[in-house]
Amino acid sequence: MDKDITIYDIAKELDLSPTTVSRALNDHPAVNKNTKQKICDIAAQMGYRSNIFASNLRKQRTNTIGVIVPRLNSPFMSSVMAGMEKEANNADYNLIITQSLETMQKEITNARTMFDSRVDGLLVSLAYETDTMDHFEPFISKGTPVIFYDRVIEHNQCTSIVIDNFQAAYKATCHLAKQGCKRILHLTANQKRNVYADRLKGYRYALIDNNLPFDESFVLITNLSEEAGVEAAQQILKMQPMPDGLFVSNDTAAVSCMRELQKAGIMIPDDIAVVGFNNDPISRVIEPNLTTVNYPGYEMGEVAVRSLIHHLNGLSDITITNTITLRSELIVRASSLRTKIE
Amino acid sequence: MDKDITIYDIAKELDLSPTTVSRALNDHPAVNKNTKQKICDIAAQMGYRSNIFASNLRKQRTNTIGVIVPRLNSPFMSSVMAGMEKEANNADYNLIITQSLETMQKEITNARTMFDSRVDGLLVSLAYETDTMDHFEPFISKGTPVIFYDRVIEHNQCTSIVIDNFQAAYKATCHLAKQGCKRILHLTANQKRNVYADRLKGYRYALIDNNLPFDESFVLITNLSEEAGVEAAQQILKMQPMPDGLFVSNDTAAVSCMRELQKAGIMIPDDIAVVGFNNDPISRVIEPNLTTVNYPGYEMGEVAVRSLIHHLNGLSDITITNTITLRSELIVRASSLRTKIE
DNA sequence: ATTGTTGTTGCAATCGGTTGCAATATAAAA
DNA sequence: TTTTATATTGCAACCGATTGCAACAACAAT
Numbered sequence: 001m002d003k004d005i006t007i008y009d010i011a012k013e014l015d016l017s018p019t020t021v022s023r024a025l026n027d028h029p030a031v032n033k034n035t036k037q038k039i040c041d042i043a044a045q046m047g048y049r050s051n052i053f054a055s056n057l058r059k060q061r062t063n064t065i066g067v068i069v070p071r072l073n074s075p076f077m078s079s080v081m082a083g084m085e086k087e088a089n090n091a092d093y094n095l096i097i098t099q100s101l102e103t104m105q106k107e108i109t110n111a112r113t114m115f116d117s118r119v120d121g122l123l124v125s126l127a128y129e130t131d132t133m134d135h136f137e138p139f140i141s142k143g144t145p146v147i148f149y150d151r152v153i154e155h156n157q158c159t160s161i162v163i164d165n166f167q168a169a170y171k172a173t174c175h176l177a178k179q180g181c182k183r184i185l186h187l188t189a190n191q192k193r194n195v196y197a198d199r200l201k202g203y204r205y206a207l208i209d210n211n212l213p214f215d216e217s218f219v220l221i222t223n224l225s226e227e228a229g230v231e232a233a234q235q236i237l238k239m240q241p242m243p244d245g246l247f248v249s250n251d252t253a254a255v256s257c258m259r260e261l262q263k264a265g266i267m268i269p270d271d272i273a274v275v276g277f278n279n280d281p282i283s284r285v286i287e288p289n290l291t292t293v294n295y296p297g298y299e300m301g302e303v304a305v306r307s308l309i310h311h312l313n314g315l316s317d318i319t320i321t322n323t324i325t326l327r328s329e330l331i332v333r334a335s336s337l338r339t340k341i342e
Numbered sequence: 343m344d345k346d347i348t349i350y351d352i353a354k355e356l357d358l359s360p361t362t363v364s365r366a367l368n369d370h371p372a373v374n375k376n377t378k379q380k381i382c383d384i385a386a387q388m389g390y391r392s393n394i395f396a397s398n399l400r401k402q403r404t405n406t407i408g409v410i411v412p413r414l415n416s417p418f419m420s421s422v423m424a425g426m427e428k429e430a431n432n433a434d435y436n437l438i439i440t441q442s443l444e445t446m447q448k449e450i451t452n453a454r455t456m457f458d459s460r461v462d463g464l465l466v467s468l469a470y471e472t473d474t475m476d477h478f479e480p481f482i483s484k485g486t487p488v489i490f491y492d493r494v495i496e497h498n499q500c501t502s503i504v505i506d507n508f509q510a511a512y513k514a515t516c517h518l519a520k521q522g523c524k525r526i527l528h529l530t531a532n533q534k535r536n537v538y539a540d541r542l543k544g545y546r547y548a549l550i551d552n553n554l555p556f557d558e559s560f561v562l563i564t565n566l567s568e569e570a571g572v573e574a575a576q577q578i579l580k581m582q583p584m585p586d587g588l589f590v591s592n593d594t595a596a597v598s599c600m601r602e603l604q605k606a607g608i609m610i611p612d613d614i615a616v617v618g619f620n621n622d623p624i625s626r627v628i629e630p631n632l633t634t635v636n637y638p639g640y641e642m643g644e645v646a647v648r649s650l651i652h653h654l655n656g657l658s659d660i661t662i663t664n665t666i667t668l669r670s671e672l673i674v675r676a677s678s679l680r681t682k683i684e
Numbered sequence: 685a686t687t688g689t690t691g692t693t694g695c696a697a698t699c700g701g702t703t704g705c706a707a708t709a710t711a712a713a714a
Numbered sequence: 715t716t717t718t719a720t721a722t723t724g725c726a727a728c729c730g731a732t733t734g735c736a737a738c739a740a741c742a743a744t
Contacts, residue, residue, distance in 0.1 A: 006730055017694045030691060049458050053399040054730035062395075072427060074639075078420035085414060085538050094438050096458060099427050107430075110431075116391050117436060226623075240553055274734060281568075285597055287623045297417075317707045348700055359724045374722060396700035399729045659685060 005048040013042055020269045025050070040328050048245040051096035056118075064094045065308060066114035070102050070151070074252075075280040077125075077295045080149070083301025085122065093120075101129040102223075111135040120144065121308040127149040128190040128223065145311050145318050148306045151193050161304050163328040165195050168293045169202025171273045171330045172247050175291070179338045181245025183217045187232050187257065188249040199249055199277070200270045224249055229256030236272075237264050245273045245336075251280040251292055257285060258335065266297050273336040288334030347390040348657040355384055369390070398460075399599035406436045407650060408456035408464045412444050412493070416594075417640045419467075422491070425643025426465065434653045435462075442469040444565070453477040462486065463650040468493040470532040470565065478511040487653050487660050490645045493535050503646050505670040507537050510635045511544025513672045514589050514617045517633070521615050521680045523587030527560045529574050529599065530591035541591055566591055570599030578614075579606050587615050587678075593622040593634055600628060601679065615678040624653075630676030638668050 014021075016035070022041035023031045025048075032037075034098045039056030048144040064279040067089055069077050081097065088095045096117060100107035114122055115138050124141055124146060133153065140157050141144050152160035176184050177300050186203045189196045199220065207214050220227035220235065229252065236257075237242060248254035258268055266272055268288060276283055277291040283290035303324060349363040356363075360375070365373045367390075368383035373381075398404050423439065430437045438459060438635050442449035456464055457480050464481055464487060473643055475495065481488050482499050494502035528545045531538045542561065548555050562577065564570035571594065578599075580584060583635050590596035596618030600610055608614055610630060618625055618634040620664045625632035645666060652658040 004730095008730075018731075019696095019733080020692085022733090023693090026565060026732085030692065035692080042352070049397070051730050053395045053404075054699085055703095055732075057393070057395040057730085058732045060699075072424040073420040075415070075420075077417040078417075078423075081439075082413065082415040082421075082441065085439065089455075090441060094455070095440075097423075097427065097439055098431060098437075099424065102501065113431075113436070116396060125430055213552050239568075259627070281594070282624050283629050284625045285601070288631050303652070325695055346700090350700075360701075361703080361724055361726095362722080364703090365723090368702090372722065377722080393700050396729085398701085399731095402729080584694045631697075 004051070005043075005046045006051070007048075009047065010043055010048060013046070014038060030062065033318070034218065044232040060124070062120055063092060063118050063120050064096055064117065065305065066117065066119035066122045067095055067097045068107060068110050068114070068122070069097065069099050070127050071126055072099050076250075076295060077279050079297030080125075080301040080304075083303075084305045085301075087302045087305035087309070088133070090311060091305075093305070093309065100130075102128045105130040108135040111139075111198045114157070115139065120312055121309065122146045123304050124148050126193060126222030128193060131192055145308060147150035147304055147318060149300055151195055153194065155180070159307060159321045159324060161300055161307070161324045161326070162223035163193070163200065163295060163300075163326050164200040165198035166205075168277070168328050169199035169247070170206045170292060170329070172277075172291075173203045174204030174210060175330060175332065176245040176247060176273055176275060176336060177187050177206065177212060179269070179336055181243075181273055182212060182239065183211065183215075183243045184247060184250075185220065185236065185243035186247050186249075187222065187229075187253060189218045189222060189224045196249055203247060204307060218243060224253040229253035230260045233257045233264070235269050237266075243272060243305070245275075249277050249292060250278040251278045251283045254290055254292070255282050257287050258290070267287075269334065269336050269338055273338060275330075275336050279331060283333070286335070291333045291336035292331055292333050293339055294329050300326055345395070346392070347385075347388045347435065349390075352381060352385055352388065353392060354510070355388070356380060356483070363477060371535045374684075388595075402460075402493070404460050404462055405434060406438055406459065407647065408459065408461035408465045409437055409439045409591060410439050410449060410452045410456070410464070411439065412467055412469050414439070415439050418592075418620050418637060420647075421639030422467075422643040423600055425640035425645075426647045429644045429647035429651070433647075435647070435651065439547060442472075444470045446471040446473070448521040454466070459480065461616055461684050465646050465650065466490050468495060468535060470535060486589045487650060489646055489650050489660060491642055497535065499661050500647060501666060502534070503642055503666045505637060505642075505668050507540035508544040510548075510619075510670050510672065511541035511589070512548045514619075514633075514635060515545045516549030516552060517672060517674065518587040518615055518678060519548065519554060519590060521587070521611070521678055523585075523615055524554060525557075525560065525585045526554065526587035526589060527562065527578065527585035527593060528589050528591075529562045529564065529566075529571075531564060531566045533563065542670055545589060562680055564595065566595040568598040569592055571595035571600075572602045575599045575602030575606070578603065579608075584616060587617075589617045591619050593618040593620045593625045597624050597628050600632070611676065611678050611680055615680060617672075617678050621673060628677070632677045633678035634673055636671050636673050638670065640645075644670055655658055 007018045011018045015087045016166055021039055024036040085095055098110040104127055107130055136146050147156045148158055149161040152162055188199055191197045220232050254274055258274055268274055276290045279292045279294040283292045311318045349360045353360045353363045363381055364535055366378040428438055439454040442452055446469055449472055478488055488500045489501055491503040494504055530541055534540045546556055562574050596616055598618055618632045621634045621636040625634045653660045
């Protein structure tokens with residue numbers, strides 16, 4: 001197993017040309033059946049493996065998909081990655097994964113790496129901060145497809161894969177209103193990102209439709225970390241009057257906020273009803289169980305990769321498709337259910 | 343931005359040879375300072391980017407690390423991935439990630455993919471089922487370094503990166519014994535894997551050292567999924583007498599088991615004290631908070647990549663290093679603390 | 685016997701960098 | 715002035731697979 005076997009070695013062995021060997025191994029129709037069989041047998045026997053660099057160099061295609069993700073270690077994003085990996089693997093594509101850690105700087109560097117790696121396509125979920133698309137232009141102008149998922153942006157050459165954040169937030173807020181909440185606070189993140197902007201909008205429309213006043217001081221913009229949840233709770237405790245409903249843009253912050261409120265003696269859902277977002281495992285563990293929006297991460301990953309590969313194979317065209325919206329649903333649990341009202 | 347710029351284009355532009363251009367861009371010492379400067383300037387200006395396939399083809403090196411992981415979507419593994427990505431990115435390496443989904447079949451396919459992709463090194467955490475190492479032999483005999491992390495196996499050419507599972511389990515079990523538990527049940531997984539075999543061993547030694555009898559029916563082998571936790575709870579409820587202590591090999595199963603027990607009216611920790619493993623976020627959310635073993639996933643990922651790259655750069659030799667053991671610690675929380683005993 | 689068709693194979697160029705060795709220029713030493 | 719050392723640069727082969735085009739054989743159609 002010292003030196004690598006090449007098609008030249010196989011060719012010499014069978015007294016054929018490298019051309020024929022190459023064709024045989026790629027199942028080209030213009031090769032005699034017997035010859036093909038013989039070549040494949042010998043190849044297997046000699047332990048041949050194709051040199052993908054030579055192949056890529058020649059074919060100008062890499063069979064590699066680049067993924068830029070804000071953070072790998074969140075339950076939602078790791079589900080997305082798992083779904084992507086499965087689909088990519090099925091279609092014989094490799095995945096190169098990098099994380100932006102929510103900074104635009106790293107996102108730009110990552111994009112550059114992907115570009116240099118000549119990925120066949122790029123899947124991106126934007127960092128909190130990102131406010132320019134310049135780093136994706138090289139892909140566009142080279143014709144490399146770019147698909148945004150979850151944290152997306154409008155671009156006339158790129159498909160976006162999302163859930164209906166407006167709708168989800170609208171329903172979540174309406175649900176709180178139905179439970180009798182009059183002063184609903186919204187804890188969310190950077191408004192540059194569609195997911196948070198849309199949710200805020202959904203929240204506002206729901207307030208209007210339920211004849212509740214909108215109060216700017218009832219919208220807290222944070223990074224939705226565990227700590228942010230705690231801080232939000234401390235702020236809430238100081239409010240006069242306190243909110244009686246809480247709609248948080250992710251479960252991590254919702255849970256840590258709930259716990260901090262509980263520590264201060266607040267009863268959930270009676271004093272404050274809470275709704276989260278994502279349906280992370282913790283939402284089913286916290287007491288009372290957290291009402292949340294189920295967010296199909298795994299499917300989102302699958303769909304993203306599948307769309308990309310379809311496009312690469314010419315089976316569809318993502319420059320035409322604008323947006324793919326996946327179904328999400330409000331899962332009502334005890335954290336927002338006021339039995340007395342029901 | 344239509345056609346890619348090559349070193350030939352730059353060469354022509356400056357009336358130099360491609361050789362010199364290549365050398366200049368790689369900061370080769372045998373190139374005149376001024377020439378180098380000029381070349382770099384033009385390259386930047388023309389938007390040149392190196393074709394890594396041509397380069398890899400010639401250099402027989404890929405600057406890519408392969409990672410095989412059982413599942414991407416677990417809090418522990420996604421932390422490991424995050425740590426790996428950070429370190430790899432720092433050192434200008436790419437990561438190709440695949441998941442075995444706990445089957446040996448997929449692990450073998452993945453290894454094959456990695457081999458074909460000619461990764462410079464391989465990081466592996468074994469699937470539950472795996473019981474042969476044949477699929478890693480091609481790497482070994484080609485001199486491609488392989489490092490195992492977490493779910494490891496003894497191999498005289500490979501370094502393993504682990505925590506001291508024996509020690510951790512020993513401490514966890516002793517802790518339960520100190521809390522007055524006399525009948526401690528151990529819920530764990532496939533004994534093919536070091537992590538679970540070592541923990542069982544730690545559990546057994548702890549029983550001995552605390553003068554507690556070992557009972558085979560008190561060791562449940564499962565896949566540690568959420569469902570497995572529920573089933574374990576149902577089994578436990580049927581036991582006569584019931585265990586009064588529970589040491590579970592991960593937090594997911596520990597939590598779902600606890601909840602099922604609580605549903606049946608069991609008081610935790612008074613009727614049954616529980617210890618988990620991993621320090622997942624849910625362990626801090628469940629009521630009562632789960633005592634668990636803190637498991638440095640992020641660091642493990644960092645260390646794995648760092649060791650690999652050091653080896654690749656000749657700064658160390660992983661065929662000499664046998665095992666790198668990271669620190670872990672028992673985090674005592676309410677799920678195992680019996681105040682009356684304290 | 686001639687032309688056409690189909691099936692199979694090979695030639696040679698190509699993808700874009702890298703590198704051993706030789707060539708040349710320039711400066712320093714004899 | 716000649717010799718030797720040093721600094722720069724280029725030639726040409728190479729890495730391994732792919733592919734347009736031509737070549738050739740075998741056989742059918744005319």
